[in-house]
Amino acid sequence: MEIIEGIITRRSIRKYTSQKISDEQVQVLLKAGMYAPSARNQQPWHFIVINKREILNKIAGIHPYAKMLTEARLAILVCGDEALELSSGYWVVDCSAATQNILLAAHGLGLGSVWLGLHPREERKQAVRELFKLPANIQPLSLISIGYPNESKEIPDRFKPERIHFNFW
Numbered sequence: 001m002e003i004i005e006g007i008i009t010r011r012s013i014r015k016y017t018s019q020k021i022s023d024e025q026v027q028v029l030l031k032a033g034m035y036a037p038s039a040r041n042q043q044p045w046h047f048i049v050i051n052k053r054e055i056l057n058k059i060a061g062i063h064p065y066a067k068m069l070t071e072a073r074l075a076i077l078v079c080g081d082e083a084l085e086l087s088s089g090y091w092v093v094d095c096s097a098a099t100q101n102i103l104l105a106a107h108g109l110g111l112g113s114v115w116l117g118l119h120p121r122e123e124r125k126q127a128v129r130e131l132f133k134l135p136a137n138i139q140p141l142s143l144i145s146i147g148y149p150n151e152s153k154e155i156p157d158r159f160k161p162e163r164i165h166f167n168f169w
Contacts, residue, residue, distance in 0.1 A: 006108055009155055013112025014068040016147025021073045025109050029076065029146070032105035036097035039090035045098045048077040048132060055131075059143065062127040066116050072145040075116075076102060077128065083137040092119060095141040102144055112149030115142055 001009075030047055038044065050056055051074040060069040069075055078099050080091025099115055106113040118124045119141045128140045 001108055006104055010104060010107040011112075011153040011155070012114040013147075013149045013151060013153070014114050014145070015149070015151040016068070016071045016073065016112060017150045019073070019148040021111065021146065021148070025111070026074070028109060029102050029105050032101040033076070033078065033098040036094065036101045038094035038097065040086045042084050042086055042090075042094070044081045044084040044091045045095050046079045046081055046138060047098075048079070050075040050077060058131060059128075062131065063116060063118075063124055063143070066143065066145065068114065068145050069143075071147060071150075073147045075146060076144045077132065077140060078102070078142045078144065079134065080139045080141055081137055082139060091139060092141060099142045099144060106144070106146055110148070111146055112151070113144050113146045115144060118142055 026049060030049070033045065033047060034043065036045075050059070056069040056072060056075060059075065060066045063069075078095050080095045082091060085091055103113050103115060118128055119139065125140050128134070128143075129138075132140075134140065
């Protein structure tokens with residue numbers, strides 16, 4: 001799949017088959033996340049791979065939009081490490097780029113995925129902090145639900161020329 005095609009055809013997938021995701025595929029997803037750009041090249045991310053059914057089900061119970069985790073084969077929790085930052089607050093941007101890379105890599109591997117937001121919702125972040133016993137300097141940004149897709153979605157036309165400006169507003 002070409003890069004532009006992958007960007008345009010990637011959709012949020014919330015229904016999955018029971019097909020297993022290989023360890024090699026998980027490594028590709030994590031590598032893609034780690035190759036995201038980051039402010040001052042600090043790479044402030046940490047990833048927790050979640051493949052135990054009881055943990056996935058528990059997350060589905062604490063995050064209001066994570067019900068698909070009861071079908072997902074795995075999830076990846078993307079966290080930012082404030083202790084690794086040279087530019088305060090950029091962990092959010094850096095970990096967002098890592099999250100997008102993982103979503104695109106999943107699509108490229110024929111997997112379905114969806115970005116489940118945690119940041120800036122403090123109640124969601126706190127529940128995840130407690131569940132995963134995160135250190136104080138580690139901030140959860142997103143959960144990515146992943147599995148083989150059991151649904152397909154139309155590709156909408158999102159190109160809006162009226163939102164493009166050259167040189168000035």
